[in-house]
Amino acid sequence: MKRIFPPHAYSDAPRQSCYWNTTTDTPDYPAAKGTMSADVAVIGAGFTGLNAALHLAEAGEDVVVLETHTPGWGASGRNGGFCCLGGSAASDQLLKLQYGDDARLEFRKAEWEAVKYAQALIAERGIECDTHSEGETLFAHSKAAVKSLKAQAEATERNLGVTCRFIAQEELAQNGMKGPFLAALTTPIGYALNPLKYTLGLVGAVVRAGARIHSHSPVTGISHGNGFTLTTPEATIRAKRLVVATNGYSSDDVPKWLAGRYLPTQTNIIVTRPLTDEEIAEQGWFTHQMSSDDRFLLHYFRLMPNKRMLFGMRGGLFSSPKSDIRMHQTIRQHFETMFPHWAHVETPFSWHGLVALARDLTPYTGPIPEMPGAWTSLCYHGNGVAMGSYAGALLADQMLGRSGARLHPKVMQRPHRKFPLGRLRRATLWPVYAYALAKGD
Ligand SMILES: Cc1cc2nc3c(=O)[nH]c(=O)nc-3n(C[C@H](O)[C@H](O)[C@H](O)COP(=O)(O)OP(=O)(O)OC[C@H]3O[C@@H](n4cnc5c(N)ncnc54)[C@H](O)[C@@H]3O)c2cc1C
Known part of the structure; x- marks a missing residue:
């Protein structure tokens, strides 16, 4: 092959x-x-x-x-395990340019249909898959990203009639979201699961x-x-x-x-041992929301109900035993930077896999x-x-x-x-x- x-x-x-x-x-x-x-x-x-x-x-x-x-x-x-809106990497502007505005809107609706489809399937077939999180939360790491969160909230309201919740920087800690972020936006669609x-x-x-x-x-x-x-x-x-x-x-x-x-690319994940209540309090991260930031390197993370933290990011472009070690070192470094109070916490699980992009x-x-x-x-x-x-x-x-x-x-x-x-x-x-x-x- x-x-x-x-x-x-x-x-x-x-x-x-x-x-x-x-x-x-x-x-x-x-x-x-x-x-x-x-x-x-x-x-x-x-x-x-x-x-x-x-x-x-x-x-x-x-x-x-x-x-x-x-x-x-x-x-x-x-x-x-993020069961959420998505499927394309094209912005609204690009979709509109390539396919027209009606088709753009139709695709956004289909993303939501996809989430409803998966959730109904799981419920109807009685599939036990450890679901948690009420929608997904996107975190801003820069002033420009805060602006784009606000634009995204407006677009979701316009496209789907769904109201997102904007969380200002000063409200993050009380929501159990203490980290290097300037704001967050929760879109109340989807949940996390054990894939x-x-x-x-x-x-x-x-x-x-x-x-x-x-x-x-x-x-x-x-x-x-x-x-x-x-x-x-x-x-x-x-x-x-x-x-x-x-x-x-x-x-x-x-x-x-x-x-x-199709163009395969790698993405990788680490999972910690169960965190203690003290460790969770020290970091100030106790939300179970499925979360991500909007950096190119795309960090995605969630504190699972069993108190293990899952942390993922875009992987490297090379594949070998050596590059696996480098990829693990990089993701550990990003994890420790985002959650410094957990820098001592072991991550016994570390893996990666291939996703596909289209031209x-x-x-x-x-x-x-x-x-x-x-x-x-x-x-x-x-x-x-x-x-x-x-x-x-x-x-x-x-x-x-x-x-x-x-x-x-x-x-x-x-x-x-x-x-x-x-x-x-x-x-x-x-x-x-x-x-x-x-x-x-
Ligand atoms: C680490 C990682 C994290 C991700 N996180 C998320 C997330 O949180 N949320 C989300 O929505 N998506 C996520 N994704 C993407 C998501 O998992 C994929 O888009 C989705 O699983 C694709 O499903 P699929 O059935 O099309 O392909 P796959 O699940 O990749 O299945 C393809 C299968 O085809 C088999 N195969 C290939 N060639 C042959 C052949 N010639 N003969 C027989 N079998 C063959 C392979 O062995 C494979 O099992 C992630 C992906 C990875 C790798």
């Missing part, structure tokens, strides 16, 4: 000390073997693939899910709906013509239709159409051009808990001829364009990172 990061990024090493692995057992499923057939083959058992499989199987389709490792092994089982438990809850629903799941079954080749023939190390699978749900773990040749159309900074959910019968959805720009789940359901709607059942915004209907530089496209990020780091952002 042609992948654009070094093999280390696709190995088990980056997720070895993922906190979520200690919170639940991951069921294994047998590898696909021999000759098999299905109505629909789904490649990838993360939020996108599992949600597509769920609705297809419940509609009576014979579905087989093929996963290189185990369900949730990719980003879905190792993310920060692995959510994924495994989905897996249970998919299996109950009658779909077959095969772990340890990397699809290494796809041929098409009168349906699809997929090759894994031990099986050949014939399927009438196909869903490619591989996001940041995609390959440039499975299928070939993907070549150059137009928007996700695509729809048919794969040039491959009739094949569908894909990818590039949620690091915000796929809600949007990846929703996009999976959107794929199933389209494949079942139920388009219109859910809001499918125009913004998500334009197939991804190619990045420049082909398999060297990771290099397009280097100047962006270098500039942001030089600015101290």
Whole structure:
């Protein structure tokens, strides 16, 4: 498979000390073997693939899910668990410029639909996934960022009719938000969850709906013509239709159409041991809100109900055992700067994974051009808990001829364009990172 990061990024090493692995057992499923057939083959058992499989199987389709490792092994089982608005990295101005104002607004509404979809799914299926937080809180680190929080509050009110709560600097401490921030803004949409438990809850629903799941079954080749023939190390699978749900773990040749159309980047997380009540009081951070700042390096953090602090940030551009150590040192340093009273607190869990960016900074959910019968959805720009789940359901709607059942915004209907530089496209990020780091952002 042609992948654009070094093999280390696709190995088990980056997720070895993922906190979520200690919170639940991951069921294994047998590898696909021999000759098999299905109505629909789904490649990838993360939020996108599992949600597509769920609705297809419940509609009576014979579905087989093929996963290189185990369900949730990719980003879905190792993310920060922020189930919130997002999916695109484009500003309102850029969306308006690229797609027009109606389409911009439609996409903002779809972000909210995605959160409602994921929350309803979790409630209806009784998925226990340790939810907490009332919406999300964004923190400003500069005067310019305070201004942009106010603009964001106005935009959310205008776009969605939702009133956000602005918290001035002098009110932060009494809200348990003592830190190097100048203000905060709470948007009352979404909550935090344990992503692995959510994924495994989905897996249970998919299996109950009658779909077959095969772990340890990397699809290494796809041929098409009168349906699809997929090759894994031990099986050949014939399927009438196909869903490619591989996001940041995609390959440039499975299928070939993907070549150059997604850009994986890394993001990493640490989790502390449980903090004592004294340590929490000393730092003055006792809110359980899912929180982030709006720096380019994008810190995201939340004090979980079990008093462990989760802290994440954008990861480096390199992948190797050495760069993992550097990435860990960097995130520790940022954690200690933001929460100096916890500088002595151990972080026994430290991991990272791949998310995917698109050239137009928007996700695509729809048919794969040039491959009739094949569908894909990818590039949620690091915000796929809600949007990846929703996009999976959107794929199933389209494949079942139920388009219109859910809001499918125009913004998500334009197939991804190619990045420049082909398999060297990771290099397009280097100047962006270098500039942001030089600015101290
Ligand atoms: C560290 C981290 C933190 C994040 N935090 C958040 C957050 O807090 N909130 C949020 O909204 N989003 C977050 N994200 C992003 C979010 O996790 C992803 O957008 C989402 O999980 C994507 O889901 P997916 O199903 O499309 O892809 P994935 O979950 O990545 O699944 C793709 C699967 O495809 C499999 N695969 C790939 N190629 C093949 C093949 N050829 N054959 C078979 N299987 C294959 C992979 O093994 C993988 O399991 C984070 C991501 C990471 C890595």
